[in-house]
Amino acid sequence: MLKYTTMKKIGVYIHIPFCKRKCFYCHFLKYAYEPELVEKYVNALIKEIRLRADSRYIVDTLYFGGGSPGLLSGKQTAAIMAALRENFGFAPGCEITLEMNPEDVNGEKLKTLHEQGINRLSLGIQSFATADLTYLKRAHSREQSLTAVEEAQNAGFTSLNLDFIISLPDQDKKILEQNFLAARKYKIPHISAYILEGIKEKNEGKKEQRDHDLYFFSRDLLASFGYRQYEVSNFARGKKSRSKHNLKYWQNKEYMGLGTGASGYEAGVDYKNTTSIKNYFAGIAAGRLPHVETGKLACDTRRIVMGLRLLEGIAASSFKNYPRELEMLLSGGLLLERSGRIAVHPDKILLLNEILGYFI
Numbered sequence: 442m443l444k445y446t447t448m449k450k451i452g453v454y455i456h457i458p459f460c461k462r463k464c465f466y467c468h469f470l471k472y473a474y475e476p477e478l479v480e481k482y483v484n485a486l487i488k489e490i491r492l493r494a495d496s497r498y499i500v501d502t503l504y505f506g507g508g509s510p511g512l513l514s515g516k517q518t519a520a521i522m523a524a525l526r527e528n529f530g531f532a533p534g535c536e537i538t539l540e541m542n543p544e545d546v547n548g549e550k551l552k553t554l555h556e557q558g559i560n561r562l563s564l565g566i567q568s569f570a571t572a573d574l575t576y577l578k579r580a581h582s583r584e585q586s587l588t589a590v591e592e593a594q595n596a597g598f599t600s601l602n603l604d605f606i607i608s609l610p611d612q613d614k615k616i617l618e619q620n621f622l623a624a625r626k627y628k629i630p631h632i633s634a635y636i637l638e639g640i641k642e643k644n645e646g647k648k649e650q651r652d653h654d655l656y657f658f659s660r661d662l663l664a665s666f667g668y669r670q671y672e673v674s675n676f677a678r679g680k681k682s683r684s685k686h687n688l689k690y691w692q693n694k695e696y697m698g699l700g701t702g703a704s705g706y707e708a709g710v711d712y713k714n715t716t717s718i719k720n721y722f723a724g725i726a727a728g729r730l731p732h733v734e735t736g737k738l739a740c741d742t743r744r745i746v747m748g749l750r751l752l753e754g755i756a757a758s759s760f761k762n763y764p765r766e767l768e769m770l771l772s773g774g775l776l777l778e779r780s781g782r783i784a785v786h787p788d789k790i791l792l793l794n795e796i797l798g799y800f801i
């Protein structure tokens with residue numbers, strides 16, 4: 442048995458690619474929910490976990506993302522958790538997050554998940570406004586969202602994230618204010634707020650202006666409610682409430698990706714599992730890891746691309762291969778230097794992709 446201190450800490454991401462309905466704006470990998478397919482997938486996942494067994498690894502964050510991991514039964518999450526615990530070490534206090542849609546929440550299920558060690562829930566609220574939910578064609582109602590939050594708290598989930606979507610075509614500041622007021626009322630420790638992307642609108646200029654106005658309105662309002670922005674779309678009440686798992690991505694730390702379409706980053710290499718569930722099943726059945734891609738970004742470039750998403754930025758030394766680009770972006774006011782760290786100017790954060798274009 443290796444000592445805890447000699448073990449290598451790693452995050453684990455598990456993709457559960459099933460949804461009961463496919464939302465028109467969603468670009469995550471998903472398949473239609475069929476109970477037999479989900480059962481087959483859970484068995485394949487357990488085999489993949491065994492293929493990846495490594496006694497040097499100690500899992501310190503675990504994230505069930507999707508798709509809709511909330512569709513898994515308690516028996517299925519228990520089987521996955523047991524396989525992980527049999528094949529890896531687990532750090533004390535490991536953050537274990539599961540994404541769930543409000544319509545999949547019920548008190549019994551939450552109690553079971555909590556007993557299994559899942560200690561953080563990320564609820565796909567999107568908005569508490571009925572008009573927004575109708576536009577998004579979501580399967581849940583405002584009332585289901587409110588009940589989901591209350592049930593999660595009753596089941597003992599103190600670490601909660603609510604996902605919101607901002608800048609829907611008819612959304613205004615009042616709606617956003619109501620959404621964030623509800624989060625504050627429930628003392629939710631973490632909020633993610635994503636701009637609706639990838640939907641063609643007739644007037645692109647109007648959409649851009651609305652994105653800008655509603656994004657910065659949300660940021661400032663959340664700040665006044667005690668939610669400090671720490672990443673482009675993420676806000677937390679206090680440092681301890683930040684998502685430890687997602688911080689691994691942005692801080693260029695290692696994580697293992699399990700399941701179809703999951704990405705990972707280990708030993709300096711980015712990889713992705715096949716997005717074809719058929720090929721995923723075939724690979725696992727043959728005892729092969731279903732990796733299809735490896736990374737192309739140089740280590741310092743990767744650190745910049747991931748790290749500039751954080752408001753605290755990254756060490757200035759990370760830019761030693763980009764002196765001209767750095768100088769230009771600093772003098773243009775797009776980047777800032779503070780105490781040896783470089784960060785995107787908080788008011789220019791929506792230009793992040795343009796800024797990153799200078800490094801890749």
Ligand code: SF4
Pocket residue numbers: 459460462463464467468469471507508509542565
């Ligand atoms: S439920 Fe979530 S993952 Fe599934 S299609 Fe809708 S937004 Fe995407």
